[in-house]
Amino acid sequence: xxxxxxxxxxxxxxxxxxxxxxxxxxxxxxxxxxxxxxxxxxxxxxxxxxxxxxxxxxxxxxxxxxxxxxxxxxxxxxxxxxxxxxxxxxxxxxxxxxxxxxxxxxxxxxxxxxxxxxxxxxxxxxxxxxxxxxxxxxxxxxxxxxxxxxxxxxxxxxxxxxxxxxxxxxxxxxxxxxxxxxxxxxxxxxxxxxxxxxxxxxxxxxxxxxxxxxxxxxxxxxxxxxxxxxxxxxxxxxxxxxxxxxxxxxxxxxxxx
Amino acid sequence: xxxxxxxxxxxxxxxxxxxxxxxxxxxxxxxxxxxxxxxxxxxxxxxxxxxxxxxxxxxxxxxxxxxxxxxxxxxxxxxxxxxxxxxxxxxxxxxxxxxxxxxxxxxxxxxxxxxxxxxxxxxxxxxxxxxxxxxxxxxxxxxxxxxxxxxxxxxxxxxxxxxxxxxxxxxxxxxxxxxxxxxxxxxxxxxxxxxxxxxxxxxxxxxxxxxxxxxxxxxxxxxxxxxxxxxxxxxxxxxxxxxxxxxxxxxxxxxxx
Numbered sequence: 308x309x310x311x312x313x314x315x316x317x318x319x320x321x322x323x324x325x326x327x328x329x330x331x332x333x334x335x336x337x338x339x340x341x342x343x344x345x346x347x348x349x350x351x352x353x354x355x356x357x358x359x360x361x362x363x364x365x366x367x368x369x370x371x372x373x374x375x376x377x378x379x380x381x382x383x384x385x386x387x388x389x390x391x392x393x394x395x396x397x398x399x400x401x402x403x404x405x406x407x408x409x410x411x412x413x414x415x416x417x418x419x420x421x422x423x424x425x426x427x428x429x430x431x432x433x434x435x436x437x438x439x440x441x442x443x444x445x446x447x448x449x450x451x452x453x454x455x456x457x458x459x460x461x462x463x464x465x466x467x468x469x470x471x472x473x474x475x476x477x478x479x480x481x482x483x484x485x486x487x488x489x490x491x492x493x494x495x496x497x498x499x500x501x502x503x504x505x506x507x508x509x510x511x512x513x514x515x516x517x518x519x520x521x522x523x524x525x526x527x528x529x530x531x532x533x534x535x536x537x538x539x540x541x542x543x544x545x546x547x548x549x550x551x552x553x554x555x556x557x558x559x560x561x562x563x564x
Numbered sequence: 565x566x567x568x569x570x571x572x573x574x575x576x577x578x579x580x581x582x583x584x585x586x587x588x589x590x591x592x593x594x595x596x597x598x599x600x601x602x603x604x605x606x607x608x609x610x611x612x613x614x615x616x617x618x619x620x621x622x623x624x625x626x627x628x629x630x631x632x633x634x635x636x637x638x639x640x641x642x643x644x645x646x647x648x649x650x651x652x653x654x655x656x657x658x659x660x661x662x663x664x665x666x667x668x669x670x671x672x673x674x675x676x677x678x679x680x681x682x683x684x685x686x687x688x689x690x691x692x693x694x695x696x697x698x699x700x701x702x703x704x705x706x707x708x709x710x711x712x713x714x715x716x717x718x719x720x721x722x723x724x725x726x727x728x729x730x731x732x733x734x735x736x737x738x739x740x741x742x743x744x745x746x747x748x749x750x751x752x753x754x755x756x757x758x759x760x761x762x763x764x765x766x767x768x769x770x771x772x773x774x775x776x777x778x779x780x781x782x783x784x785x786x787x788x789x790x791x792x793x794x795x796x797x798x799x800x801x802x803x804x805x806x807x808x809x810x811x812x813x814x815x816x817x818x819x820x821x
Contacts, residue, residue: 351638352608352671359760359768381608381672386769389755411684413803414609414677415638423803427668427752456815466808468750486817490804493725495684498646503616511616512643539815541808546670546680547747551723551798558713558796560743 310336310461313387313396313430317347317380317404317417320365320373324403327446328435329371331453332400335461339396340365340373341387343380343417348406350379350417352424362386380421388428398461399425402435403449405442409474409528410492410520413542419472423544426470431460433471438532448480452537455486465541472540476532484535491540492527494520567593567718570644570653570687574604574637574661574674577622577630581660584703585692586628588710589657592718596653597622597630598644600637600674605663607636607674609681619643637678645685655718656682659692660706662699666731666785667749667777670799676729680801683727688717690728691799695789705737709794712743722798729797733789741792748797749784751777 312332316325320342332338341362361377374391376383380401388395404418413419418434425432433456437449452475465471472491476483498516505511520529528538569589573582577599589595598619618634631648633640637658645652661675670676675691682689690713694706709732722728729748733740755773762768777786785795 346614349611349613350608351610351677353610353636354606354608354672354771356606356771357603359770360757361766361768379610382771385753385755385771386757389773390757390759390769411801414680414684414801415611420608420671423671427671455817459815466805466811469805469808471812485819486815488809488812488815490806490809491802493802498642500617500643500647502647509618511618512647513616514611514613514639514642516646539812540803541805541812542803543805543808544668544671544803545748545750545805546797546799546801546803548723548726548798548800548802549747551726551800552745552747554723555728555745555796555798558716558743558745560712562742 310397311394312336312338313399314338314340315342315380315383315401315421317343317350319343319346320375322405323443324405324446327450328400328403329368331450333370335457338371339392340368340371341376341383341391343383344375344377347379347417349415351415352381352420353379355379355382360386380417381424384421384424396430399430399432403446404436405444406436406440407438407474408436408472409532410494413472413491422470423542426468427544431465433460433473435473437475439477448478448483449475451480469541469543472542474528474532475537476535478535483537486539487531487536488539489526489528489531492520492522492529494518494522494529567654568651569593569595570656571595571597572599572637572640572658572678574600574607576600576603577632579662580700581662581703584707585657585660586625588707592714595628596649597625597628598633598640598648600640601632601634604636604674606672608672609638609677610636612636612639617643637674638681641678641681653687656687656689660703661693662701663693663697664695664731665693665729666789667751670729670748679727680799683725684801688722690717690730692730694732696734705735705740706732708737709743726798726800729799731785731789732794733792735792740794743796744788744793745796746783746785746788749777749779749786751775751779751786
């Protein structure tokens with residue numbers, strides 16, 4: 308039986324990145340696409356619970372059954388797994404995202420949240436992101452990296468409850484220094500809001516900000532991306548800070564208060 | 565100088581849970597509220613990047629400056645920190661959520677994502693959730709637990725990059741067995757979609773499902789909540805599975821491909 312590969316993203320089913328990822332996926336199996344009908348960047352792990360979801364067949368990919376979904380990237384994965392597909396897929400690929408999803412951006416990323424949801428459903432899952440926001444970005448290096456990684460994941464699986472966060476710098480394949488498996492950098496957004504007035508004089512705010520890398524470690528995704536490597540961060544969904552459990556045991560309380 | 569305490573949630577500024585949390589917060593400092601103007605449950609770590617945000621003064625809490633925000637819980641934290649507040653708050657409290665946010669639900673939870681965002685901004689942050697979806701739920705036990713935890717966090721701070729995920733079972737304070745600092749259980753949703761037809765015969769889907777606790781460990785939040793304890797999971801935003809870095813080093817690649 309052919310491998311069954313689910314493809315999704317957050318930039319929408321109309322983006323170049325998903326089209327390119329589908330082409331790679333088709334080298335390795337039968338592809339089904341369930342992806343958002345509109346851009347869903349920054350949606351994180353959001354799910355739609357107060358509105359119904361829409362799902363319509365989408366014609367636009369050669370030899371790939373595809374559906375556009377009105378919901379978030381995580382909604383797409385859930386609808387694919389529990390409504391569209393007849394069996395659990397052998398692999399979930401999310402992306403290729405137009406823009407980097409390194410460091411703490413993994414938390415905001417719809418692309419990576421879809422891959423994390425895949426891992427939660429027990430599906431080997433990989434998220435791909437290219438450090439180029441251009442709608443017509445050149446995905447050729449990312450595609451070659453995907454062609455390197457996918458066969459290994461199909462053959463060996465992935466560590467339990469773990470997905471891969473793959474980021475590729477904006478370089479030609481020949482200029483890439485290599486691939487590094489590494490950790491998520493600690494960085495954050497020094498946010499600013501652009502405050503304006505509407506036609507009634509009432510304020511509205513646009514989120515903006517500058518990215519601030521405060522991590523001094525030399526083995527993080529941000530560090531290696533700056534050096535010209537593609538990076539792979541094994542990413543899981545256990546957010547427990549185990550080392551902190553002991554430090555907080557003074558909060559334990561037994562019996563009567 | 566009085567402590568400055570930021571309060572937010574995901575059930576909206578109109579919910580009972582946030583009103584009760586504000587009452588507790590006011591025991592310990594000056595309170596500013598920035599909370600969603602409508603329910604934002606399940607929004608995870610979503611941020612609003614393609615639309616502007618609205619922020620309006622909200623009159624409805626005694627002695628607490630308050631603003632309702634058109635965005636997600638994480639938007640509320642960002643707007644509060646970078647637009648509303650004159651200085652970084654000493655504490656961020658999120659909740660009290662109407663409904664449990666234990667185990668992997670932390671990823672979907674707007675309440676906990678707001679607390680995680682607070683930790684990302686370097687603010688000691690705590691999320692509170694009560695295992696009762698009732699709009700008129702009894703928050704008295706949760707309030708007493710908050711009164712126990714808050715002074716300790718204000719005095720000692722929290723481990724670096726770590727927030728607290730506090731869950732309280734639906735019990736009276738006297739029936740609680742105590743408080744346990746523990747780990748996030750691994751559970752997942754066995755989702756189902758309720759498929760219906762609209763007036764034009766086109767399908768739409770409601771997300772539904774059953775929660776499935778597959779974690780055999782006896783030191784998780786789900787385990788202790790079932791025993792009648794309130795639970796505190798130290799929760800961080802480094803999603804790296806460090807133990808998997810070695811297992812995946814065969815994916816490392818240096819130099820030319």
